[in-house]
Amino acid sequence: MPLPDWKTTRRGFLGGGAAGAALTALAVPVAAQAPEPEPLEAYAPEFFTPEEWQFVMAATALLIPSGETGPGAIETRVPVFIDLQLASGFGAAEDWYMEGPHDPRADPQLGYQTPLAPAQVYRAGIAAVNAWCGDNHGAAFAALDPDLQRQTLVALEAGELPLPAELRDLFSLLLQNTKEGYFADPKYGGNHRMAGWIHIGFPGARASYLEWVDRHDIPYPLGPVAISGERG
Amino acid sequence: MARTEARKDVVIVGLGWTGSILGIELAREGLEVLALERGEDRYTVPDFRYPDVIDELKFGIRFGFMQKPRNSTITIRRTLQETALPYRKLGSFLPGDGVGGAGIHWNGQTWRPMENELTLRSYVEQNFGADIIPEDMTIQDWGVTYAELEPFFDRFEYVLGIAGQAGNVNGEIREGGNPFEAPRRREYPLPPLKHTYDAALFAEAARAMGYHPFPRPAANASAPWTNEYGMQLGPCNFCGFCERYGCLNYSKASPQTCILDALRRMPNFSYRTNSEVLRVELAEDRKTATGVTYWDEAAQEEVFQPADIVLLCAYQLHNVHLMLLSGIGEPYDPATGEGVTGKNYAYQMNGGTTLFFKDREFNPFVGSGANGMSMDDFAINQIDFAAEGFIGGSYITAGVANGQPIRGIALPRGTASWGEEWKTAVAGWYGHSMSIGSHGSNMAYRDCYLDLDPTYTDRHGRPLMRMTFNWKPNDIRMTQFMRSKIEPIAASMNPDSWQSSYKSEGAQYDVRPYQTTHNVGGAIMGDDPGTSAVNRYLQTWGQHNVFSIGASAFPQNIQYNPTGVVGALAYWAAEAIRKDYLPNPRPLV
Numbered sequence: 001m002p003l004p005d006w007k008t009t010r011r012g013f014l015g016g017g018a019a020g021a022a023l024t025a026l027a028v029p030v031a032a033q034a035p036e037p038e039p040l041e042a043y044a045p046e047f048f049t050p051e052e053w054q055f056v057m058a059a060t061a062l063l064i065p066s067g068e069t070g071p072g073a074i075e076t077r078v079p080v081f082i083d084l085q086l087a088s089g090f091g092a093a094e095d096w097y098m099e100g101p102h103d104p105r106a107d108p109q110l111g112y113q114t115p116l117a118p119a120q121v122y123r124a125g126i127a128a129v130n131a132w133c134g135d136n137h138g139a140a141f142a143a144l145d146p147d148l149q150r151q152t153l154v155a156l157e158a159g160e161l162p163l164p165a166e167l168r169d170l171f172s173l174l175l176q177n178t179k180e181g182y183f184a185d186p187k188y189g190g191n192h193r194m195a196g197w198i199h200i201g202f203p204g205a206r207a208s209y210l211e212w213v214d215r216h217d218i219p220y221p222l223g224p225v226a227i228s229g230e231r232g
Numbered sequence: 233m234a235r236t237e238a239r240k241d242v243v244i245v246g247l248g249w250t251g252s253i254l255g256i257e258l259a260r261e262g263l264e265v266l267a268l269e270r271g272e273d274r275y276t277v278p279d280f281r282y283p284d285v286i287d288e289l290k291f292g293i294r295f296g297f298m299q300k301p302r303n304s305t306i307t308i309r310r311t312l313q314e315t316a317l318p319y320r321k322l323g324s325f326l327p328g329d330g331v332g333g334a335g336i337h338w339n340g341q342t343w344r345p346m347e348n349e350l351t352l353r354s355y356v357e358q359n360f361g362a363d364i365i366p367e368d369m370t371i372q373d374w375g376v377t378y379a380e381l382e383p384f385f386d387r388f389e390y391v392l393g394i395a396g397q398a399g400n401v402n403g404e405i406r407e408g409g410n411p412f413e414a415p416r417r418r419e420y421p422l423p424p425l426k427h428t429y430d431a432a433l434f435a436e437a438a439r440a441m442g443y444h445p446f447p448r449p450a451a452n453a454s455a456p457w458t459n460e461y462g463m464q465l466g467p468c469n470f471c472g473f474c475e476r477y478g479c480l481n482y483s484k485a486s487p488q489t490c491i492l493d494a495l496r497r498m499p500n501f502s503y504r505t506n507s508e509v510l511r512v513e514l515a516e517d518r519k520t521a522t523g524v525t526y527w528d529e530a531a532q533e534e535v536f537q538p539a540d541i542v543l544l545c546a547y548q549l550h551n552v553h554l555m556l557l558s559g560i561g562e563p564y565d566p567a568t569g570e571g572v573t574g575k576n577y578a579y580q581m582n583g584g585t586t587l588f589f590k591d592r593e594f595n596p597f598v599g600s601g602a603n604g605m606s607m608d609d610f611a612i613n614q615i616d617f618a619a620e621g622f623i624g625g626s627y628i629t630a631g632v633a634n635g636q637p638i639r640g641i642a643l644p645r646g647t648a649s650w651g652e653e654w655k656t657a658v659a660g661w662y663g664h665s666m667s668i669g670s671h672g673s674n675m676a677y678r679d680c681y682l683d684l685d686p687t688y689t690d691r692h693g694r695p696l697m698r699m700t701f702n703w704k705p706n707d708i709r710m711t712q713f714m715r716s717k718i719e720p721i722a723a724s725m726n727p728d729s730w731q732s733s734y735k736s737e738g739a740q741y742d743v744r745p746y747q748t749t750h751n752v753g754g755a756i757m758g759d760d761p762g763t764s765a766v767n768r769y770l771q772t773w774g775q776h777n778v779f780s781i782g783a784s785a786f787p788q789n790i791q792y793n794p795t796g797v798v799g800a801l802a803y804w805a806a807e808a809i810r811k812d813y814l815p816n817p818r819p820l821v
Contacts, residue, residue, distance in 0.1 A: 062651065096300075097321075099318070106317055110317045111321065111743045113320065183288070202635060205286035207472065208470075209469065209470040209472065213428055214426050218595075220597075227287060
C-alpha cells in the first residue's frame with residue numbers, strides 16, 4: 001500500500017526545490033554557468049535552409065530589435081528557438097486535427113484552417129515572401145535594407161502581400177513564435193541567459209511566493225531562475 | 233472482432249472529478265467499479281513536480297495536459313447556414329485529458345449558483361412575465377432546487393477544502409462574505425487566501441462605492457486540510473502556475489489530491505488508461521445499456537466491457553457525443569425544437585477592464601488560481617430583468633492568477649505589437665497593470681446546440697460532434713450592463729489609463745482566443761422527458777441504467793464557474809444511485 005505521496009515528496013520539494021533555489025540564487029555567479037553557445041551565424045539549423053535562416057534572422061531582428069532599451073531577438077537566440085520548434089512536433093502540427101476537407105479561405109474567426117502544418121507554412125511562406133521581394137525590390141528579404149524589410153513585414157501583417165490563403169497565418173505564426181522564443185524557458189533554445197525575463201522582471205521558475213502575497217506595491221528583488229537551475 | 237472483458241457492476245467513462253466521485257461513492261457500497269480513461273495516468277509526482285511543470289511553453293502554450301485535437305475534437309459553426317469547420321488547434325476552450333481530467337488544470341474557483349438560477353424560467357415568468365423571454369431563448373428549470381442540493385455543495389466543498397468566507401449561514405448575513413449568496417449550512421472549511429495587491433485595491437474601491445466585495449471561494453488550500461477520505465492538502469504557495477498546470481504543491485484540489493489515492497486502495501475499484509469509450513451498447517429493447525465498447529490503445533483493438541450500470545463522466549462535450557453516437561435520447565432538431573440530446577449548448581459571457589498604473593508594483597507572478605475578491609451586487613438575483621432588458625447576471629472580480637509572459641502582457645491600446653515600441657512597452661508595463669473582470673451567465677437558445685457533423689470524422693471513423701453557437705443580443709446587453717458598472721469602479725481607482733473589452737453588438741463567436749472552458753449543456757436535466765435528456769437524478773430518460781453526469785446537464789449556464797455545481801450534482805446523483813436505484817433498479821422518475 002503506497003504512502004500518500006504528499007508525505008514523502010513534499011519534504012523533498014521543500015528541501016531541494018524552489019525554497020532551496022531561492023536561498024542560493026544570489027550566490028552563484030553567471031560565469032559558473034554553461035559556456036556561451038556558438039554564434040548564430042555558425043549555428044547549423046535543424047529545420048531551416050540557409051536562405052530561410054537568413055530570412056528568420058532578419059525578420060525576428062525587426063520584430064524584437066536589439067539596442068539599448070533591452071535585448072533583441074538575436075541576442076536572446078530567438079531564431080534557434082523557432083528552428084527547434086519547427087523541427088519538433090509543433091512544426092508538424094502533431095497534436096492538431098489536420099484531416100480534410102480544408103477551407104483556408106474560411107472566416108479567420110473559425111481558426112486555423114490551412115492544410116499546411118506550421119513548418120510547411122514557414123517553408124512555403126518564406127519562399128513566397130522572398131519571391132515577392134525579388135519581383136518588387138530585386139533581392140531576397142534578408143538582403144533588403146531594414147526600412148524595406150520593415151515595410152514588407154507591415155504589408156505581410158496587413159495581408160497586403162499576394163500570398164495564397166494557405167499561407168495567411170505566416171505572420172501571426174512568426175510573431176507568436178518570436179515572442180515565445182523571447183519568453184520561454186531557455187531549455188528551448190531562446191531567451192538566452194533569461195534576458196527576456198530580466199527585461200520585464202519575470203522571475204521564471206521560482207514558483208514560490210507565499211511571503212510576497214501581502215507585500216503590496218514593493219518591487220520583487222530576485223532575478224529569474226530557469227528550469228535547469230541557471231540563475232539570471 | 234472485439235474482445236470481451238469480465239462483467240462489472242459499474243463502468244465509468246472518464247476519470248476526472250465526476251468519475252472519481254462516483255467511483256469512490258459506489259466502490260464504498262461494495263460494488264465492482266471500473267473506470268475507463270482515454271488518456272494517460274497522472275500523479276502529482278512525477279507529472280506535476282517542480283521544476284519541470286513550471287514550463288509555460290509546454291503546458292501553458294502547447295497545452296501539454298490538454299486533449300489533443302488530433303485524437304478528439306469537434307466542428308464549429310456560428311449559424312445554421314454556415315458550414316462547420318474543425319476546431320483544429322485549441323483556442324477558445326481547453327478540454328482536459330488523462331486521469332484527473334480538467335480537474336488537474338483548473339484554477340479552483342468553486343462557486344454555488346444563486347437559488348433562482350436553478351429555477352430560472354419559473355423565476356423569470358413569476359417575477360417579470362413570460363413575455364420578456366425572447367422567442368428564441370430556450371431557458372428551463374433544472375428540475376432540482378438549491379435547497380435539495382445544499383448538502384451536496386457542502387460535501388463537495390469539504391472534500392476539496394475550499395478557502396472562503398461565508399456571507400449567509402442559515403439565513404444569518406455575515407460581514408465580509410457574500411451577502412447575496414444562497415444560505416449555506418456552515419462556514420467554508422478553510423479561511424480565505426491572502427489577497428494580492430490588485431484584489432485589495434479593487435475591494436477598497438468597490439467598498440467605497442457601497443458594494444459588497446468578498447473573497448473568491450478557492451480550491452487552493454489556505455492551510456493544511458485533511459478531508460473525509462483521509463486525503464491531505466498543503467497550503468498554496470502562490471507559484472503563479474495554476475490554470476493549465478497540475479499543482480506541484482499538493483495545494484490545488486484535484487481528483488489526485490482529494491480522492492484518487494484513497495480510491496486506488498480499494499480492491500473493488502480498478503481503472504484502465506488509454507481506453508477510449510467509443511459507444512454505449514444498448515439492449516435489444518433499448519431500455520437499458522449492456523455496457524460500453526472501448527478502444528484499447530495498447531492492444532489496438534475494440535473491447536466490449538459489460539456492466540450493469542454505465543456512468544458517463546467524461547467532459548461535457550464527450551458525454552453528449554457518446555449519447556449522440558449511441559442513440560441515447562432523440563437528437564435535438566433546431567427546426568422543430570423537438571428532440572433532447574444536444575439541446576441547449578451554452579457558454580459563458582465574460583468581459584473585463586484593464587487598468588494601468590505606471591508607479592504601482594503588482595508582481596503578477598505572485599498568484600494562485602482562485603485568489604481574489606469578487607462582488608455579487610449585479611448578480612442574477614439582484615437585477616430587474618424587465619427594467620434592464622436582459623436576462624442574466626455576472627459576478628465582478630479582481631485577482632491575479634499568473635504573470636506568465638507568453639500568455640500575454642497587457643499594453644495600453646494602440647501600442648505596437650512588435651518592434652522597438654513593443655519591446656519598450658512590455659518592460660514598462662509588465663507588472664504595472666491589473667484588471668477587473670465580469671464573469672457572466674449565458675442563456676440557452678433554439679439554434680445553439682450540438683449534433684453530429686455530416687463531413688468530418690475522428691480517428692475511429694466516428695462523426696465528430698458539431699457545435700452551433702453564437703453570441704446573442706440578450707447576453708451582449710448583459711455584458712454591456714456590467715461594463716457600465718465596472719468602468720466607474722475602475723475610474724475611481726485613478727489609474728494612468730484604462731481600457732475595456734466586452735462583447736458588443738454584432739459580436740461573433742471567435743474560436744481562436746482563449747475564453748473559458750465552461751462549456752455546458754447538451755444533455756440537460758429537467759423534469760420532462762420531452763424537454764430534457766436526463767431526469768433530476770441525471771439518469772437518462774430512456775435507459776435507466778445510464779447516468780450522464782457533469783456540466784452537460786446544465787440547461788443554460790449560470791453566472792459562475794461550473795465546477796461547484798458539477799461536484800454537487802455528482803454527489804447528488806451518487807446518493808440517488810446508492811439509496812434509491814441500487815435497491816430497485818428502475819427509472820427514478
